[in-house]
Each structure stands twice: as C-alpha cells, then as structure tokens.
Amino acid sequence: MDNGELYRILVVDDEILVRQGIKHILNWEQDGFQIVGEASNGKEALELIETLRPHIVLTDIVMPIMDGEELTRLIKHNWPEIEVIVLSSFSEFDYVRSTFQSGVSDYILKPHLETEMLLEVLRKTVEKLPAPSRVMRQNAESASASVSMQQTLEKLLAGYEVELDRAQAAEWFPYPYFYVLGSCGASSVLDELKALFPRMAAAKLPCGPISGYPRLSVHILNVDEEGREALPLKLRVLHPTSMTGEGELSWVLSDPFHSLNQLGGICREDWLKLLQYRFFLPQDAALMPSELPMAEETKEFPLQVFMEQIRRLQLEEGFNELEQYIAHHTKAYTAEVFEFKSLIGNILFNVIHMLGSLNLDVSALDEAKYAYFKAIDEARHISAIISLLEEFRRQAEDCVQVAQQARQEGNPSMKLLLDYIDEHYAEPISLTEMARHFHFNPSYLSSFFAAHHHEGFKEHLNRVRIGKAADLLRRGDIPISEISSRVGYGDHSYFCKVFKKSTGLSPTQYRRQYIERAEKDIR
Template sequence: MFPVRSFRTHAIMEGARKGDRAVYKLVIVDDNRLEREGLGNVLDWRSLKVDIVGTFANGKQALERFDGLRPDVLLTDIQMPVMNGLQLAEAIREKWPETRIIFMSSYDEFDYARSALRLQVEDYLLKPIRKEALADTVRKTLAALESWLQSKREREGMMRQIKSALSLYREQFWRDLLYGNRQSAEDIHDRLVMLELEPWPALCQVVIVSLAWDETDRSQANVTDKYYYMYMIQKAAKEQPEVGLAVHTAQISDRDIAVIYCAADRGDGSRSMVDAVVRFKERIESLSPYSCAVGVSETSDRLEKLPQLYKQAKLAAETRYFGETPGGRLVLYEEIGRTAAADFETAVDLQELYRDVKSIVADQMPADVLYDKYLEPTRAYSEKYVRTLLLAVMQSIELVYAEAGKKFRDTSAANGFGTAERWSSIADVARTVGAMLESAAAQLQVDNKSQYELMVDEIKAIIAKQYREPITVQTIADQVYMSPSRVNNIFKMITGRTIFDYLTEYRMEKAKELLKDPFSRVYLVAQEVGYANKSHFCLVFRKFTGLSPSAYKDNLFPKQQED
C-alpha cells in the first residue's frame, strides 16, 4: 500500500504555486480513497512535469468534471461502482481522443487487456502498483504525448503556411489536375476541402489563352511586361463572375494560361460558362497589345476529366484551321473535334501514334512504320482525317521535344494545312509528314549532340580539377546528375573513349610533366596524380608509356639515378 500523506498539500497546492506550474495535467480515478491518495504521493510529480488536477471515486464523477479540467493523462482503475474505468475510457475516447489513458486493475484478465487494446490505452498496470513501474509508465506516456503534440504543432504550422500562400497552393492544385497528377476522386475531394475551395462542381470547362508574342522581337521580349499581362489576364478571368460560377486560373507557361470554370448547377452552368468566356475574351483583347488564341473545351461533370478537357482546349487554341494566324480567334473544341476529326478518332490511337512518332524522332527509326500504319496508299482518306493526322503528328513531335526540354518549330506542318486541298495523292501527304519528321529528328539529334558536348566538357573540367583525388566514374556521374552507365556512354559517344581511359590518360600526362623535374620522386608523383599505391602507379605508367617511371626519368636525365 502507498504511504498516505496530505494529497492536497503535496500535489495540487505545490503544483499550483506561481512559477512552479506543471506542464501536463493528470486525473486519478479510483474508488479506494487510500489508493487515490497514495498515487498522489508516491511520485515526485513535479519532477515529471505533471500537475494532478483532480481525483475522483468513480468514472461518473470524473466524466462530469472532465471538460473543465481537460487533463492530458487519465490514470484510472477498472473495477469501480456507478461507472467503471472501461466505460469512462470509452466515453473519453469518443469526445477527447487526444487524452492518454492508463488502466489500473487488481485482476490480470484477458478481457481487460483486450479492451485496453481496443480503447488504445497507453499501458495496463497491475495492483499493487510498484513505484518504479508507475514512474516508467508515466514517462513513456508523456514521451508519446509530447511526440504527438510536436507533430500536431508541426502540422498546425504547416497549415498556417498553406493558408498564408493559399492562392499559390490552389494554382498548383489546378495545374496538377490539368496535368493528370490527381486522378482519385477521393484525393481531389480532400484537397478541395483543405484548400477551402467550393465543393465538387456540377459542370466544369477549361479555357486556354495563348499569347502570341514573338520571342525574336526584342520589343516583345520584356519579361516585366509578360508577367504583367499574364497577371492581368488571370485577374480579368475572375472579374464579375456569373452567379453560381467559380473561376480558377493556372499559368501553364510563359505564354499560356488555363482558366477553369466550375458551375454549381448543370442547367444554368452551361449558359453561364458561355457568357463568361465571351466577356473574358472581350476583356483580354482590351488589356493586352498582343494577339491571343483562346481555345475552349467541352464540358464535364467530373474533375478527373480535366486532363482531357485541358488537351481539348489546348488543341483548339493551337489549331490552324481558321486562318493563317490564330491570334484573336476564339475556337471551340467541338468545332474541330467532332467535325474535323470524327473519322480520325475512331481509326487512330493517339497514344500509339505518339509512341510511333517518338521512335522516329528520338530513336532514329525509319518513318515507314508511320506511313504503313496511318497512310496506306490503297486507302482513300478524307481531308478531315489528313488534317487531323498532320496536327496529331505535330503535337506528338512537340511532346517529344517537351520531354527533352526543347521546343520544335517547323513551317512544313503549318503550310500543310493551307495546301491540303491541292494534295493529289497519299504520296503528297507522306512527303509533307516525312519532311516534318526528318526535320524534327535532325534538329533533335543536333541539339542533343550539342548538349552532350557540353556535358563532356563539364566532365573534363571535373577531371582536371579533381584528378589528384580518388575519383571514380560514379563520383563523376553524381556531379552531373546521371547514372554511371549513361554518362559513360555519352562520353564515349562524343570522345571515343571511356571516362576511365580519359582519366588514366590525363593522370599519366600529368605524371610525365612532373617526372621532368630532376628532383622528383616516383612515390610523390604517384600521390600527386591520384595514386595512393606506388606499385599500382608504376604498373599503369608502364602500360601507358612502355617504360617504368624510373626508366622514363632515366631517359630524360641519363647521368642521374633516382634513389
């Protein structure tokens, strides 16, 4: 049995003194008064940073005072009259789930242990309770509580940061949706809630605004102006929204902005979107001195469909069907999607077409596979099919270039749209497509070679700087952020040698220069060029020059012998 002292004097009043307030609050519940008081006196609770804020004879008394006390830890007996510890713990778990619970009992029964697991209690102490066991349990419980509180503080801090930059997180969320990075309806719903956005819309639509400034014209290349007009366009999209229509924007590139319309009502939403798009187009024409193309997607009742809507809007914005220049045009996808590409969509798998184009442009495969599959000479194709195929090939090339971090610009594709009616055979079409693919493949190969040459120069610079150190192909690859095999293949493709061979040759040339000093020592030269082992250096040097370092030096200084 615990020694009995004045519980009030020892625990509550001592813990409540000014400047000596405990960090954690604890409540004790036990129908045995002596045991309650003993628990209050058995430990130096202040040293554990615990303030005992209340003791109760049964669960009902504790529950009635719980909301006012809000303890961090509940230490409770199980077998008690009126309301036992299991009933108390269940009620607390439901209303105050963050409270840590420790059970006490005179019975080592399986049912109690099973209930403790179900209620997620911290520990289960058997009476009579040993002082050391109680102290260890409390410390473990407080450590778990502190860990939880730290995680909670970090989470709250993160949420404060999110709220302070809510507009940026929202824009990134819509950008992720457009790119297809958020495909789970549950994930999308959770993010809508977290970002304090309107609930799931009844109807949504995507509009792409593509500004047509000329990168080669210095008067149009002012970065400040670009940011300004992009900002003003996004602002214009959100001005004077229709009732029941939410508008969101996301900058896609330095010339493209996506506008996402979300309607709360399916019937009125469609009309509201049309009105909003027309007003928006008129507004940006008055804002920007640059011409722009506006592409409008179809509508959908599922946010998971935004990637498809985005592709539709982008296709509409980039189309050349409606004149030589798309600037100032408002193009609906349904105008090109259902009429110009009806037979194309049923005949061609766009993903397969993209893979075929990539094999030709990036992997230097022959273009015959494309002709045989999509331009059979014995078939009659409609003008709509041919136009759409040309556009799809062009977009596939642009995607291949985008993956490589480049842009493809070729006039043969645009010219093809204007001359389609003059094509007399599939061979004419094939020549146009072939010229475009050939140009794309050649341009990408040249660009890649130039890029690889820059990488080789970087590798050579690394070797020149670090040849004295024990560097390897792996350490070099890490510095250029590529795998060892990949970087070695590129280096060999450009130089005709492996990185290891080049490093060895570089070190040997440096060693030959050092050995020209009549006072040089072989072991010091070995260390100077990156070889910790003199014998290894001599072996490599002999293999490279046909002579040992000493013999090489003797040839330079015939009358002088090395020690």
C-alpha cells in the first residue's frame, strides 16, 4: 500500500441526514481518510464492500432489511481484516454490547457524535490495521487532485455552499458548459462521447447507486460552445447503439448549465425527475429535456367504481378500465412512481379481499399476493406492472370461473334460478313470483338463494339489471328513460338512484365518461 493512500471508509445508516452529517463533519482527506461509499442498510453495504473493499465500516445498529449486528457478523466472517465501528443511541446500548462478540472495533453514541470524538475513535481503529496501511495528516497533502475534486463534488451534490478555488476548478473543468449524464455499464455511451468530443472533461459523480438503477453511473460533462450545440445531436446519432440488452435506453442527459455551483440543484430538481420519467415513458425514449413529449395531466383512478364492478363480478369491465388508466401514464409520465406503485398494490389487495368476502376461494391469490407486492415494488418500468397485472387478472378470473362452475354443477336448482333471472330481468319479477314459478315457499327460496349464492336475490337482480343498463349506455344514444324501462325499472328516478349506488356515477355521467374516453382513444 502506498504511503500516500488514504484509509477507505464505508458509511452505513438508514437515515440520509445522518449519512450527510457524517460525510461533512470532517475534512476527511486532510485527516488521512476517504469516504468511498454509503449504504442505507446492511444488504446494500455488503454489495458495496465486494467492490470498494473499505478499511473501516462505520455502521448504525438498527436498520431495515439487515441490521448492524448481522452486517458486522458477515463482515468479520468474510473480510476479517475490515474494522467495524458501530453508531448507536443510548436506548440501543445493550444491543451494541452484544455486537462486540462479533468483533466490533469500537462504538460511538450518536448524541456524542462530534468531530474530535469521531477522529479519536478512527485513530484508535487505525492502530489495529497493519502498519504499512497507516496514513495520517502528514500524508494528506500528497492526496491526488482527483480526490479533492470528488470531495468538492460530494459537497455540491449535498447542497452545501462551497468556496470554489477558481484556478483549481478551471483545471478540472476548463470549458463553460456542464451536463449531468447517467449511463449504464462501464463501457457506455460516455466512451463514445469522449471520442467524438476531444475537448470534453468528465468526472464520475460520487452519488453512489441510485435507488432502482443500481447499474447507472453518473458523470458530470464539461464541454465548449461547439460541444453544447453538438452533444444532444451526437447522442441522438448514438441512440440506436446505446440500448441495454433489455431494450432500455442506457443514458439520461440533463439540460446544460453554466456554473459548477448549480450541480446540486440540477441533480436534485431536474436530472432525478428526468430519471423518474423513465418509468412511464417508452424504454427507448430519448431522455433529455428537449426530447420529451408534452406531458398530460394525471387523473384520479375511480377506485370506488372499480371495486363495485369487482363486487358485481364484472371483472372484464373493471380490469379494462384499470388497464386504460395505466396506459394513460405513458403520456402522464410526470406522475410520482411511488404513489403509482402504491395504488396498484392497494388495488390488488382490495380485489383479493373483495372476492374473499363473496365467499370465493381466493387461496391461490392470497398465497401469491406478497410475490405480487414485491414485483410491484421492484418494477423498473411500467411494462413490468402491465405484465403482472395481466397475470393477476387471469388468476382472479380463474378464481371466479371455478367458483361459478362449482356452484352451478353442485346446485342445479341454483343454476335454474340464475338462468331465469338472466332471461326475465327486464320484467317486473319478484322473489314471490319466482317462488311461485318454481313451486318454492318464498321464505325458503330467500334462504336457499342466500345460502348457495354470494349475494341475495334482490342484490343479484339489481346487479344483472345495472350491468345490462351499462351495456346499453355504452352502445349508443338510447334515451336513459328508455334504458331504465328496458332493464326492468318502472321508476326512472329509482333506476338512477340504484345505478349511482352501484357504479358511483349517474347514468348521464357514466355515458359521458365513456364517450370522452372513446374519443381520446381515437385521437
């Protein structure tokens, strides 16, 4: 190990503010250290240790997914040469004490996390490392310019005000225009850009893996006036050859900006938003502001109407509406991805619960629901959501079909009753009249219907009538008053009341909404 090398430190804490505070509590390079990465839990940390091989891991104890105790045990098992320092609060002290059995070097109580305390613990920990690795303040002046640049970029990205040395900044980035470029893979579009733009400076940004895009490397590009005019054009030329194996475009480019001090704001307010748009836009879309299509407004999903359709077992109609809503997001691409995924997960949960409440066997759906939730959470593109929704819809339809077949095959009398309602729904039929037709006692028929069907006679009759009415409303311009009589309602106002209770919309609103959607699809 060279005398000029710095001790490499990995920071692990699930609170981003704590990680930011640690990164800026010291002038790390001046004191002989370098923060080479950060992670929000033990699982992420293990993945980074494989590539970064830090000398010291500074880790919290209580974290999601994998806590500090488990992380320490695995580090000491796989990399015994790495020293671990634990961060803890007072309430976790007994928990911290148990980690010493796994080989923790030292601990720091978070309320006492101050510059001198941290330095003292780090220096004590350094003493446990092999002698050739010792590098302290006297060697810091020999740290390379690239390290200083990385520290400067780190602070700018974190939103800190930085007193830039103009001469030093001009040495790093001599040209007047900056871009932020994210690209996949080590051998990416960046290599081709360097060949196309000999007068271009580039530096990797120290922002670590981006959530949902672990393979994405982020760089700052610095170009002259000619480069500013030609860069977007050259990227478009490279567009067909810069796709990943999954058919996904491998880069995201910001608008140009003039000052290095704008870096943090550009990344947080513009570039990261652009990256989020990737979830909804076609996978081969050119992701730079000048190439984005006009975004449409996001709409609220009519969840109440959808669930009523599921309750009435109108799965085809309900899921078709949901698929149209999802497809709309390829145009309304500015929607929040987290909120979108949460809605889809909530819909799936409610469908399973609703079908179960109808006494259908939802064991297969219930068993698969956590796999669906996990797939939704991990989806990197809306196409994955569409695929899993198709699978969920198929399972739900199978569940309903099996239940209906079982009921009909197991209860021939029930099938006769349901067929009779389907044939005579437009007539003023009643439970008493149907009992007379089938030679049942009305009271017994009511109990029989409830015991062998997921809904009562009146509820089932209304569901059939409203379903037929919805079909007529979508079919053309038949007057609503005529539709109400066609489906068996003599009182028009009562029909409107029942329709709205079932669908969440009045007949007029329902027809208007359908026409508007149909016209938009044509356009």
